[in-house]
Amino acid sequence: MSQLVQIAPLAPAEGTFPAVPMLGLDTLWFQVAGTICNLECTHCFISCSPTNHAHAMMTLDQVTSYLAEAKRLGVREYYFTGGEPFMNKSIFEMFEAALAQGPTSVLTNGVLIKDKTAERLQALSDASDYSFDVRISVDGYGPEDNDPVRGAGTFDRIVEGIAALARVGLNPVITVTEVCGEAGTRAGRTRFIELLRSLGLAQPRLKILPLLRIGAEEQRARGYHKWESLAGAHLTGDELAALQCSSCRIACASGVFVCPILIDAPGARMGDTLEATLRPFPLEYSACFTCHAEGLSCAT
């Protein structure tokens, strides 16, 4: 699931840039399905698709070795993303390994979650002391909003996935990206909560992503401007600490990158091990401007 935000070019801009310190590795992401996805959403910021092999699937060995390192470093939480994580054949073993040492979330488009999958997820959740969160994103309140973006028939399949989780007693977090005007309103929210209740979720957990994505899309449509970078900017310690890259890293099949947003930027690959990436990172990308200006965080 990579529909976080639309981002301008991934080549570093020119100038001198503030560097974000690594304050402590709290959140470790796994780009577990690389850029392979069963869907091909129009807004996917890393253009995932069934045939995009820019980033490969991670192996179970890769994930467990990063987990071992993460344990030594005292990581607080784990996020699995892709592409579509459920395209990875070892995904359940990976969840199990992560849940043995910390709270774990998976960002999925939900369409591969059938009853059997839901039952396995429920068993994994029950077996751990830590919370296991399944996060599913939908674009809008029905097929008319969602399907043009995510593909024909996807809204119904997403909703079936949510219902399958509800049947086994799992309570996914549903993220709605605001593509239709009323998404942020109280009425829109109520309508969506009613939908989730009707799917069997007694305690709907709904997160509406703020309008920032639309703002970012507009920026992209306008094209990249030089001023949309942090060149020459001075960020306070608090402002730097508010950026997710002050406390997160993402492990991919090809190494460890600074954050989930920049995995397509070669310059954002920081090392082979987590330890090697515990150092400051210069905020050279226009995406960094968006993060700072919009208060963006992938962990929602």
Place this chain on the structure above:
Amino acid sequence: MRDVTRVAFLGGIYSNYLALDAAIRAAKARGVDAIWALGDFGAFGPHPDRSVELLREHDIPGIQGNYEESLSSNAEDCHCGYTDPRDNHYAQISYDYTFAKTSAAYKQWMGTLPKQARLELGDQRLLLCHGSPRQINEFLWESNTPTPFIDRMLDANDADLIVCTHTGIHWQRRDDRGRGVVNVGALGRPANDGRTNVWFAILTSGPHGVQTEFVPVEYDHERLAREMTEEGLPDEFVETIRTGWWTTCLEILPAKERARGQF
């Protein structure tokens, strides 16, 4: 001076002065050497000054929570750390009421309290904080505070035991040597378990190290509920006091804690 071997820790009081009074009595009846308050004296409940008066009357040392930090600096909100709009809506009602009803002198006093404190109990070095050692409003829930992360916090702070509150649900995780976290829960509202009692914690050092006891506190919750209604506080808050189920500030709960509640 007698050795300190038994200490009571009071989590968020949230203006529940009736529960605070009952807890102080219960702690004294158990022969504690000291009582510490871990912040968030006001919020949620009625007549915030009454809780402060009790703390001062009993000479109870305290550290700041996010409420004390906000109230003493005239902040516009409580900095509770919620992210959901509905949670924030109710948090704002609670803060605005508490801000208006807390006397200027008490606000100023709150600003003089430390943000952390250290105690030695037996052979354990305790670090008292409101949220976490690094952030006054960080939530340490049982299901999202893994053991490796606890070890990292302890090492970074030269401590053996973190004693904290902020989440409102008590829990602990400690290793064989007793190192770990004790979240003492809250006196202000029930633990989202369908029971009307609230909780605090007593730590006792003895031959087998430092033992934790979570103490349930019964109090006149019907009276508190009536006073909250009289003060115009939201029905949702009153319902929590009457039923023991949280009705607000729910979206911040991790999956496991959320699943145990009613809403």
